[in-house]
Amino acid sequence: MVAEPTGRPVGSRAARALAVLAVAPVLRLAVLRHAVPPGAAIRTGCDACGTPIGLARPWPALGPAARCGRCAARVGPPPGTVELALAAAVGVLLLAGPPAAVLAATAWWLGWAIPLTFVDAAVHRLPDRLTGPAAAGTWLLLGVAALAGAGPAPWLRATAAGVALALFFAATTLLLGARGFGLGDAKLALGVGALLGWYGWAVLVAGLLLALLLSGVAGVALLAARRVAWRSHLPFGPFLALGALAALLLT
Template identity: 60%
Template sequence: MEVLALVALAVGVFAVPGSVLAAYLWWAAFAVPLVLVDLAVHRLPDRLTLPAAGGVVLLLLVPAVFSGEFDRWWRAALAGAAVALFFAATTVLLGRRGFGLGDAKLALSCAALLGWFGWAAVLAGLLAGLLASALVSIALLVAGRVRWTSHLPFGPFLVAGTLLALILVGPRS
């Protein structure tokens, strides 16, 4: 847990602009325990995912008000809602083969945070998470540690993709 928390803190210090640091720190405070819970029990509890999402959206409103960049806030809110709905739709359409509803609720905060920086950041975060998930899944299959029918938690990959995208967009945004 300490390593994950240190990585999250380092990303905040070196990659997140000061104007949105409060929103990022709020997200990270929930993301770290969510990763650990998802790895342990393959669940992302509402008591963590929902406050994370609500807090990110509300805390992003502060820099929008002070900078007058309401377009960034609207994009963040729209990105969060759109990605969460996409994840939820896979749950409804694909059942257990899709993402879980917990993933959809976590995606709301991740995509909202990335949405502040633009659609490219949202896409980069999602693609990084999906690619990491695919590579780890293939490695585990080849090593015989899982089967095709195994279920792996996606939350850790979604958080990792978000962190990577934040590093890529850097403090210049």
């Protein structure tokens, strides 16, 4: 087995990468189930033929081809996009290189942020079944990191940052109605704020500004391409997740 300059076998790193990518079917399943209009029940089968969607055979639409295993109808996100997003998330973790305890919290949040991004882009909603575990798990794992040696200060700041960012989004909803951010964005912001707040208030502000900048650039580009109208409402969840990732990389 070939060894890297550090002495770590190349095969072991490849095995870990393949193990991470094996999570892709689970993430694609989460997108398939929850990418439904508000108020609708979660999807349980192929829209075309009704074949059950799950992690048991015949595994419809869970592979990169995103097609039903029985009727070959296209179901869910475009082919390979979930897998590509997961690979990019792993790359962010490798580049950011947080301490082991914080790495667990970051990986947990990313695991929920990927399906949330695809669901929001598809149907403009951020389900509580995904935002709740994302925020709660991130907060708890950061608490473990605090107990593991980081101390209470960054965890208390992360808690305050998550609440503050969520209240900011919720306030825009109450004050501006449909022109503001949605309550789903506020719930997503709980986890985002906690994760970025762990590193400091400046990182939290940077993540929010980057998210606003990305959404603005995307809106202008779509208007220029005549893909949306002036009064169209773009889902903000994907930009909030991307802004958080960019802030982590800058940190």
